[in-house]
Amino acid sequence: MTHPAAPSASGELTEGLTGVAGWAVGLMESLGGPGAALVVGLDNLFPPLPSELVLPLAGFAAGRGVFGFGAAVFWTTLGSVAGAVVVYLLGRRLGHERTRRLVSRLPLVRAADFDRTAAWFARHGGKAVFLGRLVPVFRSFVSVPAGVERMPFGRFLLFTTAGSLIWNTGLVGAGYLLGGHWPRVERYAAFFQYAVFAGIAVAAAVFVVRRVRARRRV
Template identity: 60%
Template structure:
C-alpha cells in the first residue's frame, strides 16, 4: 500500500495531514505541526507517527521530517510567545483582577513559580499534551529571553517529535497504534488538571465563605 492509497482510506485529520504531506513533502508535516501548536485540538500524536510512516514509504527522508516537524513546533511556539508578549503583564493583571474567584496574589505566586522553574516548564512542557501550546504564552508574558525560549523549545520539541516520528516509521502501517497509548497519556493529563482545578475551586470557595463570616461577625 503506497501513501496515495493510504490517503484515500484515511479521513479527518489523518487524511488531511497525509494529503498535505503528499503535496508539500516534509514542509507539509512542518505546517501541520505548526498548526497543532496554535490549535491544540489538532493532535500531534496522530500527525507525527503518520509523518514517520509517510517517511518510511520514501516520500521524504527521516531526517527531513524531523527537521520540518521540529521547525514547525518552534514556529507555532514563537507565535504563541508573541501573543504573550503582546498581552503583557499589566494587561494580564487587569484581566485577572476582573475574574471571579481569582486574585492578583494567585497571579503573583504563578509568576514567582515561573521565575524559579520557567526553563524546566518550557522544556518539559513540550512533551505534555495541551500544555506544549499553553506554556508559550506565560513565557511571553514574563518576557523569557527569546534565545533561551527558542533553545529550550527546540530541544524539547526535537525529543518529543523524534519519539513519535520514529514510532510511526518503524511501526509502518500500524502507526495508528501510537495514538492509543498517547490518548491514554492525554486523558491522564486532562483528568489531573480537572482534579487540580476542582480542589482549587473548593478551597477558594471555603476561603471566601470564611472571610464573609468573619466580616459579618
C-alpha cells in the same frame, strides 16, 4: 523493519484515511517536508489538531518514502518551534500587566494567584518550557506565559527546540516503525493525554473547593 517503496501514484498514502488524518497526510504528500512543518505548527495555534496524531502520521509518511526519517524529524521540529514562537510573541504582546488584569477578573481567581504563578515561572521558566513541550495539552500553551513574562527569546528558543526535538523524534520514530499500524501510537498517547486532563480537573476542583471555603470563613 523494512518499509515499502515510495508510492507510485499520488494519493496512495491517503487511501483509507479520512478526516484530519487524510488531510494531514495528503498535505505532506503534496508539499513534502514543508507540509509536515505546516501541519505540526498548527498544533500550537489550534490544539484540537494534536501532535499525538500528526507526528506518527509524519513517521508513517516517511516510512512510505514521502521524505526521509531525518527530514521528517527536522521539518516537524521546525514546525513545532515556529508555531511556539508565534504563540510566544502573542503572549509578549499581551504583556504581564494586561494578563494580570484579565486573570484577576476570573471567578474565584485573585491577582495574588497570578503573581505567585508569575514568580514561579520567573524561577523555573526554562524547565517549565522544556518539560512543557513533552506534555500533551501544556505543550500548546506553555509558550504563552513565556511570552507574557518576557523570557529572553534565545533562552525560550533553546528550551523549546530541545523539548520539541525529543517529543517529535519519539512520535515520528514510532509512526515510522509501525507503518500502517501508526494509530496505536495515537491510542497510547491518548491515555497519557487523558491522565493530564484528569490531573488538571482534580487540581481545578481542589482550587475551587479551597477558595469557596476560604470565602465562607470571611
